[in-house]
Amino acid sequence: MTKKIIISLALIAAVALGVVYGRGLLSVHQGLTPPATLSALVLEKQPQPAPKVSFVDAGGTRHALETLRGRYVLLNLWATWCGPCVNELPQLARLAHFTPGLRVLTVNWREKPDVVGPFLKTHNAGTLPTFIDDTGEVMKGLKAFGLPMTVLIDPKGNIIARAAGPAEWDAPESVAYFKRVAQGS
Numbered sequence: 520m521t522k523k524i525i526i527s528l529a530l531i532a533a534v535a536l537g538v539v540y541g542r543g544l545l546s547v548h549q550g551l552t553p554p555a556t557l558s559a560l561v562l563e564k565q566p567q568p569a570p571k572v573s574f575v576d577a578g579g580t581r582h583a584l585e586t587l588r589g590r591y592v593l594l595n596l597w598a599t600w601c602g603p604c605v606n607e608l609p610q611l612a613r614l615a616h617f618t619p620g621l622r623v624l625t626v627n628w629r630e631k632p633d634v635v636g637p638f639l640k641t642h643n644a645g646t647l648p649t650f651i652d653d654t655g656e657v658m659k660g661l662k663a664f665g666l667p668m669t670v671l672i673d674p675k676g677n678i679i680a681r682a683a684g685p686a687e688w689d690a691p692e693s694v695a696y697f698k699r700v701a702q703g704s
Contacts, residue, residue: 551679551700556690559682560669566677569670570660577632577649584657585676591701592622592672596652596663599630599638603685604667608644613689615647620701626650626657628666671700 553560573583584594595611597604608625615623625647627635636649652658661670663683671680687693 551696553680554690554692554696556687556692557682557696559684559686560671560680561682562680563678566673566679569672569676569678570657572652572657572660574626574650574652574657575632576651577636579632582650584672587622587624587672588676589674590620590622591674591697592624593669593697594624594626594657594661594672595667595669596626596628596658596661597667598628599634601666605642607667607685607688608639608642608647610688612644612646614694614697617689617694618697618701621697623647624650626652628652628658629655674703 551562553562569584571583571585573581575581584592593611593614595607597608599605611623611625615621625639625644627650629652632649632651635651639645639647639649657663658668661668661678661681665683667682667685669682669686670678673679
């Protein structure tokens, strides 16, 4: 009799969780709620597949975003003429340094490699690799309507959070958050 009750309760709980997840009332990534220092980073109600886009490095080699699957990626779109973007660059470089399990990817919007590389170096972000959205497809694919725009992509290639505007990427609470995210918990 006790076994039947336990099985019945487990079945009811499983159905209830299925309904809650199915209706979008609870996200698979809900435990990843960002701290106040990352108030601009908003979790997606339903994770969406990251767009199939590519960008170039300083040498002109094209890289596809989908090749980064298998780990968490924080992709930041920026430009040299965007003040908030420039302020974020050293913070993103420090975040990358302190969270090696997280791939921090800064992608410049449509500027020349001979401008972007030196710009990163002179703005305390020279440790970040030079990547450029040379065609505008990254910005369009992410549905970014302004800069800076940052998305958090899970190891399965789904966008799970986005920040339209700047955030405190290297604050201690932010670093601790991304360390937890990168460890998968």
